[in-house]
Amino acid sequence: MKGKVRKFRDDVNTDEIIPAKYLVTSDPKELAEHCMAGIDEAIAGKLSAGDIMVAGRNFGCGSSREHAPLAIKAAGISCVVAESFARIFYRNSINIGLPIIEISDTSNIEEDDELEIDLAGGVVKDVNKGKTYTAAPFPDFMQELIKAGGLMEWAKHYKER
Amino acid sequence: MGYTITEKILLAHTDEKSITPGQLIMAKVDMALGNDITAPLAINEFEKLDMGVFDKDKIALIPDHFTPNKDLKSAEQSRALRDFAIKHDITHYYEVGRAGIEHVLLPEMGIVGPGDLVVGADSHTCTYGALGAFSTGVGSTDLAFAMAMGKCWFKVPETIKFIYKGILRKWVGGKDLILHTIGDIGVDGALYKSMEFSGDAIRRLPMDDRFSMCNMAIEAGGKSGIAEPDALTRKYTDQVQNSKFKNQNYKLKFKDLKSDKGARYADVKEYDVSKLEPQVALPHLPSHVKPVGEVRDVKIDQSVIGSCTNGRISDFRMAAKILKGKKAHKGVRLIILPGTQAVYKEAIREGLMEIFLDAGAVISTPTCGPCLGGHMGILAAGERAIATTNRNFIGRMGSLKSEVYLSNPAVAAASAVKGMIAHPEEVC
Numbered sequence: 345m346k347g348k349v350r351k352f353r354d355d356v357n358t359d360e361i362i363p364a365k366y367l368v369t370s371d372p373k374e375l376a377e378h379c380m381a382g383i384d385e386a387i388a389g390k391l392s393a394g395d396i397m398v399a400g401r402n403f404g405c406g407s408s409r410e411h412a413p414l415a416i417k418a419a420g421i422s423c424v425v426a427e428s429f430a431r432i433f434y435r436n437s438i439n440i441g442l443p444i445i446e447i448s449d450t451s452n453i454e455e456d457d458e459l460e461i462d463l464a465g466g467v468v469k470d471v472n473k474g475k476t477y478t479a480a481p482f483p484d485f486m487q488e489l490i491k492a493g494g495l496m497e498w499a500k501h502y503k504e505r
Numbered sequence: 506m507g508y509t510i511t512e513k514i515l516l517a518h519t520d521e522k523s524i525t526p527g528q529l530i531m532a533k534v535d536m537a538l539g540n541d542i543t544a545p546l547a548i549n550e551f552e553k554l555d556m557g558v559f560d561k562d563k564i565a566l567i568p569d570h571f572t573p574n575k576d577l578k579s580a581e582q583s584r585a586l587r588d589f590a591i592k593h594d595i596t597h598y599y600e601v602g603r604a605g606i607e608h609v610l611l612p613e614m615g616i617v618g619p620g621d622l623v624v625g626a627d628s629h630t631c632t633y634g635a636l637g638a639f640s641t642g643v644g645s646t647d648l649a650f651a652m653a654m655g656k657c658w659f660k661v662p663e664t665i666k667f668i669y670k671g672i673l674r675k676w677v678g679g680k681d682l683i684l685h686t687i688g689d690i691g692v693d694g695a696l697y698k699s700m701e702f703s704g705d706a707i708r709r710l711p712m713d714d715r716f717s718m719c720n721m722a723i724e725a726g727g728k729s730g731i732a733e734p735d736a737l738t739r740k741y742t743d744q745v746q747n748s749k750f751k752n753q754n755y756k757l758k759f760k761d762l763k764s765d766k767g768a769r770y771a772d773v774k775e776y777d778v779s780k781l782e783p784q785v786a787l788p789h790l791p792s793h794v795k796p797v798g799e800v801r802d803v804k805i806d807q808s809v810i811g812s813c814t815n816g817r818i819s820d821f822r823m824a825a826k827i828l829k830g831k832k833a834h835k836g837v838r839l840i841i842l843p844g845t846q847a848v849y850k851e852a853i854r855e856g857l858m859e860i861f862l863d864a865g866a867v868i869s870t871p872t873c874g875p876c877l878g879g880h881m882g883i884l885a886a887g888e889r890a891i892a893t894t895n896r897n898f899i900g901r902m903g904s905l906k907s908e909v910y911l912s913n914p915a916v917a918a919a920s921a922v923k924g925m926i927a928h929p930e931e932v933c
Contacts, residue, residue: 355692355790359898364877368571368578370546382900402693402726406898407877408628410546410644431697431728432628435658436644485529485658495646496553499654503556 345422345443345463347396351455352383354400358433361404361412372418375411379419393420396461398453400426404433410440417442423461425450425468438486441494447477463490507765509664510733511699514639517757518622526663526769534563536617537651538625540607541568543644545585547626550649558593559655565597565616565625566590567607570873572600575880605845605871608632608720608813613847615745619734620757624648624657629813629895631722635715636742637734637762639699642723662728663771664699666764669706671779676929678823679714680815680893680913682706683721684784685776688794696726698771701764706778707732712741713819720814721895724791733763785891785926786911789899797916800926807890808833808921809902810914811842811869812876815893818851820914825857827918827929828864834924839866840882842874864921878902884909891920 360382362375369375380387397416403426404412413436416424423443427450437444445461447468453459458471466479482490492498508516516524518532539547544566558564566586571579583600590598597616604610608629611617619637623630626648633640643657651657669682682702687694700722707715715732722730732738739759782796810824821843833839841861843849849871852858858868875882876894884890884903890910892902897909912920915929922932 357896357898359877359896359901363900364542364570364879367542368576368582370549370582382898382905402696405692405726406628406723406896408543408626408630408642408644410543410626410646414546428693428696430693430726432642432644432723435647439644439646483529483660495650495658496550499554499650503554503654 345461347394347422349398349457350395352399355402356399357406358409358412362415372414375415376418379415391419394422396459397421397424398450401428403429405430408432410436413437413442438489439495445479447479507767509764509768511639511664524661526661528661531656531658534624534651534657535621536563536623538565539648540570541583542570543626545582546645547648548589550646551652554653556653558652561594562596564595564652567604568600569606571879606813606816609816609844620762624651628723629720631729632716632720634719634729634731641729662699664701665695666701666770666773668704668775669778670704671777676783676915677781678913679717681784683718684786684794687725687792690725692790692792693726700727700730702732713817717814783916786897788897788908797928803926805891806888807838808917809840809892810917812894814895815914816844818848821852821857824914824918825860827915829860831922833865833921836924837921839921841866842869843871845871875902891917893917
């Protein structure tokens with residue numbers, strides 16, 4: 345996949361991704377309208393389909409709200425790249441099929457850079473900077489979940505075992 | 506070689522012969538929890554599987570965040586829980602009047618106990634580690650899967666052992682220990698890991714304080730927090746209403762719920778807490794911690810005492826000790842949020858509510874309310890609150906231009922009296 349970078353800092357929490365006042369619905373479209381509203385209400389309007397979010401450490405910390413990765417996914421973000429993810433956000437993303445990837449250093453990737461990502465191979469290329477980053481591959485079980493399209497799709501086969 | 510208490514509980518809930526940190530496992534759950542924000546999403550996902558619930562006694566649905574329903578949309582969300590609970594005959598469905606803040610309610614009712622494996626679609630599900638349970642926050646899709654299959658996937662976490670030594674000073678409790686710890690290791694200091702709380706200071710620590718500590722493990726990025734059960738835990742579980750612990754055959758016996766001598770830890774941290782002052786977390790992270798004495802000239806507009814962190818009876822006893830015979834400062838809105846109906850009733854019985862009312866406080870029904878900027882005490886731009894809650898992120902309690910400081914109930918009460926953040930000694 346290819347996309348433009350939308351850059352965020354360390355410790356972006358789920359209250360910033362989707363503030364609690366918008367948690368009165370489970371509708372992904374409605375949630376997407378307020379994506380990142382805890383940082384700035386105007387961000388959602390500036391996101392384009394295919395954009396890639398890039399952040400520092402501990403992305404998605406705080407509450408367990410699955411509305412956070414749902415809002416990001418429904419806003420059209422194709423992948424989230426970070427140095428590390430908070431654990432509930434991490435499992436929620438895998439479970440709902442939002443592509444995420446961990447690389448050791450995102451500090452040189454800037455807003456509006458173009459990234460090329462090979463999810464299966466774990467490679468992130470910054471086209472503007474000419475720099476390539478590699479990620480550790482997902483464990484087998486998580487690859488199964490990702491391949492199935494999320495936990496519920498995987499569960500449909502699991503229940504028949 | 507040996508296991509930590511966390512590894513022992515996880516192992517007992519799998520078909521594996523042995524487990525090791527980093528391993529991915531599928532484990533059986535003893536309780537799966539959801540609330541009015543996370544369960545509607547889980548119910549939507551659950552319906553996709555076209556299955557029944559795995560065990561109607563092992564699911565807890567507690568509408569507590571925006572309840573009593575704050576508006577039409579939140580009413581619809583609560584109704585989704587109610588309809589689902591009726592359809593599937595869910596035993597542990599409690600709504601307004603019988604409910605309370607989930608993490609205060611479940612232990613109090615004996616719905617969760619030592620050695621249990623609990624998942625909850627709420628990040629503060631880690632609270633039940635205080636009972637010696639493995640307990641962790643998950644997402645709505647995980648909850649949907651657990652409600653259908655009775656299982657959840659986990660990566661076996663590494664454990665960090667925290668040893669607390671010394672006799673705590675007056676006005677210092679579990680909240681201060683955990684704030685101090687998060688201040689030391691940072692908001693991702695225990696990322697993906699279990700936090701095991703031990704040492705002589707923990708052995709003397711009352712259960713309510715242990716709940717506060719385990720509750721905030723997530724604020725250090727922890728997967729879970731846990732304290733080995735002991736005589737105090739036993740006393741607590743024996744007293745709780747409908748205690749299932751007395752009646753249930755656990756896979757792990759009380760005496761086995763401890764870490765082996767040869768257990769492996771990712772890290773061991775030791776703290777001498779004998780001189781620890783009450784702690785305050787400054788905006789906008791729970792790790793921006795300072796002793797209250799170093800937080801000077803911070804005027805407040807609101808003081809909030811309650812939440813899943815500090816909404817238990819001993820928290821209100823502590824606040825009442827400060828507030829007895831005093832008034833909240835005229836510039837401060839003092840909001841008291843008892844965690845459950847039982848806490849509310851006990852606080853009335855002990856005369857605490859009269860003390861709060863005389864001090865000029867408003868008393869709310871049990872609800873998560875303002876903690877997450879829901880309702881019952883939202884902050885306007887430029888306003889500042891001290892709260893016994895667990896997060897002080899930007900805009901957490903309302904406006905993106907408001908501020909939240911976190912503390913224990915004594916500091917929140919003293920600050921309410923003084924109109925600025927204060928040490929309890931300053932008003933006593």
